[in-house]
Amino acid sequence: MAEKNRLQELETENLLLKEELERMSTPPFMAATVLEIGKKTARVANKPGEDYEVLIDPKMKEKPTIGGRVLLNPQSKAIMGYSEFQANAGDLAVVEEVKGNRAKVSIKGESRLVINAIQGLKSGDEVILDPSASLAMLKTDSKKTKYNLEQIPNAPWSNVAGLEGVIANIRSEIEEPFANPEIFARYGRKPVKGVLLYGPPGCGKTMIAKSIAYSLSKMNPKAKGAGQFINVKGPEILEKWVGNSEGNIRRIYSSAREAAQETGAPVVVFIDEAEAVLKRRGSGISTDIYDSIVPQFLAELDGINGDGNVMTVLATNREDILDSAVVRDGRVDRRIKVPRPSKEGCKKIFQLYLNGKPFLSEGIFRGKADIDELTAEIAESIYDPKNVAYNVINPREKEPIGQFGYQHLISGAMIKGIVDRATGFAIRREIDSKKKSGLVRQDLERAVQEEFGDNLGFTQSLVVDDWESVFGAKGKYYQGLADQGYLVLERSNQDQLNKQGGKTK
Ligand SMILES: Nc1ncnc2c1ncn2[C@@H]1O[C@H](COP(=O)(O)OP(=O)(O)OP(=O)(O)O)[C@@H](O)[C@H]1O
Numbered sequence: 153m154a155e156k157n158r159l160q161e162l163e164t165e166n167l168l169l170k171e172e173l174e175r176m177s178t179p180p181f182m183a184a185t186v187l188e189i190g191k192k193t194a195r196v197a198n199k200p201g202e203d204y205e206v207l208i209d210p211k212m213k214e215k216p217t218i219g220g221r222v223l224l225n226p227q228s229k230a231i232m233g234y235s236e237f238q239a240n241a242g243d244l245a246v247v248e249e250v251k252g253n254r255a256k257v258s259i260k261g262e263s264r265l266v267i268n269a270i271q272g273l274k275s276g277d278e279v280i281l282d283p284s285a286s287l288a289m290l291k292t293d294s295k296k297t298k299y300n301l302e303q304i305p306n307a308p309w310s311n312v313a314g315l316e317g318v319i320a321n322i323r324s325e326i327e328e329p330f331a332n333p334e335i336f337a338r339y340g341r342k343p344v345k346g347v348l349l350y351g352p353p354g355c356g357k358t359m360i361a362k363s364i365a366y367s368l369s370k371m372n373p374k375a376k377g378a379g380q381f382i383n384v385k386g387p388e389i390l391e392k393w394v395g396n397s398e399g400n401i402r403r404i405y406s407s408a409r410e411a412a413q414e415t416g417a418p419v420v421v422f423i424d425e426a427e428a429v430l431k432r433r434g435s436g437i438s439t440d441i442y443d444s445i446v447p448q449f450l451a452e453l454d455g456i457n458g459d460g461n462v463m464t465v466l467a468t469n470r471e472d473i474l475d476s477a478v479v480r481d482g483r484v485d486r487r488i489k490v491p492r493p494s495k496e497g498c499k500k501i502f503q504l505y506l507n508g509k510p511f512l513s514e515g516i517f518r519g520k521a522d523i524d525e526l527t528a529e530i531a532e533s534i535y536d537p538k539n540v541a542y543n544v545i546n547p548r549e550k551e552p553i554g555q556f557g558y559q560h561l562i563s564g565a566m567i568k569g570i571v572d573r574a575t576g577f578a579i580r581r582e583i584d585s586k587k588k589s590g591l592v593r594q595d596l597e598r599a600v601q602e603e604f605g606d607n608l609g610f611t612q613s614l615v616v617d618d619w620e621s622v623f624g625a626k627g628k629y630y631q632g633l634a635d636q637g638y639l640v641l642e643r644s645n646q647d648q649l650n651k652q653g654g655k656t657k
């Protein structure tokens with residue numbers, strides 16, 4: 153009896169060992185994602201463009217499910233069982249349309265049909281595809297990238313000083329066609345789709361963009377002000393996920409179109425720091441995601457049917473690196489330069505910010521003083537060529553080959569900063585002396601000197617225009633040399649502001 157038992161034990165062991173041996177000698181299984189299921193077969197895929205119809209092993213207890221990850225027998229390719237691992241995520245895509253179990257999605261700006269394995273999928277959703285890019289597997293939580301339509305900012309043109317030419321230009325290029333579409337149409341002029349504002353930093357591009365939105369909304373009685381403005385920065389559109397950035401662009405424009413349709417009033421899409429997303433394609437910079445963002449943006453612009461109710465405003469201080477297709481005719485084809493303030497402009501911006509501030513003049517405290525003369529003097533000194541910010545050094549030459557003066561660096565933002573500093577000095581004095589003081593000219597002069605002093609330590613974003621105002625027609629060439637490190641900007645060690653033709657104190 154004992155012997156019989158022993159024999160049976162051995163037989164079982166033998167069987168187990170055989171099975172084990174068989175299992176260990178099987179070449180590795182291949183994993184694949186199930187796309188579709190038939191009665192006895194299923195369609196599976198693992199790589200883009202490589203899908204197979206395979207048999208389902210009848211011994212499998214549970215039938216595979218769409219989107220499931222299965223193991224294929226390496227020889228027969230039949231489905232043997234389930235993988236214990238998740239598939240790597242494939243591309244991200246944005247859903248354009250859903251029909252039954254199929255969905256049309258956009259991947260990197262290109263449309264494609266995929267199988268939908270997600271319940272309740274709608275257009276505008278963002279999905280992760282399987283590695284073969286044939287199946288929508290997972291919906292992402294794209295809430296964080298929803299674009300809120302903002303209240304139109306309260307930004308009348310009167311907030312912008314010293315840029316009369318620029319404003320007049322915008323009025324005739326954008327506001328007039330917008331206000332009189334029939335007249336323009338009769339002359340075969342298409343509605344304006346967008347404007348590019350470019351120029352050095354801190355000179356009013358963002359302000360102007362807001363004023364455009366404000367004045368367009370004022371021109372349309374239907375505009376409620378609320379929800380007619382989309383304000384995003386280029387870098388916010390960029391996502392580390394390839395595909396997401398296009399989704400963001402798409403969402404921005406679908407929200408804008410929807411709002412424009414609902415209200416019958418214009419929606420302004422303002423993309424600040426546009427160079428971050430609309431860089432020239434094929435420039436070979438890192439992953440070249442621009443290769444897909446730019447076409448998506450172009451498609452959106454081209455899709456705006458010209459009722460002029462969605463207006464795109466781009467702002468950048470690197471117009472030289474924008475993709476030229478973006479600013480081609482029929483797209484964002486109004487290009488408006490927002491330059492650094494002229495001497496006259498400088499004066500007007502000072503006046504704007506000094507207006508209504510208390511002054512001390514000729515020893516008398518004045519609630520309001522006549523600030524014309526004072527601002528004229530301050531503007532003169534900023535434009536005094538003796539006020540040098542940087543010497544441009546060519547290491548092979550003894551003398552500096554050029555100079556950036558205060559006049560070449562001044563901006564509206566700095567002027568506001570100067571006024572803030574100056575009022576700070578006056579306030580300090582009043583608190584310390586316990587009697588009414590008022591701003592004096594020296595406050596402004598000291599503030600100019602300190603504002604420049606504090607700024608010069610930082611790398612300046614000098615635009616082509618700035619180089620041209622120092623080096624004339626060769627500006628771009630010198631800028632190139634500086635970019636490549638052949639020229640150096642050496643900070644001038646000036647510690648006193650020169651005033652009006654060098655009458656230094
Ligand atoms: N022409 C101007 N009139 C009045 N204020 C101005 C003007 N230009 C600039 N400012 C002041 O400077 C601030 C910065 O300007 P703004 O943000 O419009 O510059 P920007 O050209 O968009 O700069 P960036 O390229 O750095 O984005 C404004 O909020 C405003 O206070």
Ligand SMILES: [Mg+2]
Binds near residue numbers: 357425
């Ligand atoms: Mg700006």
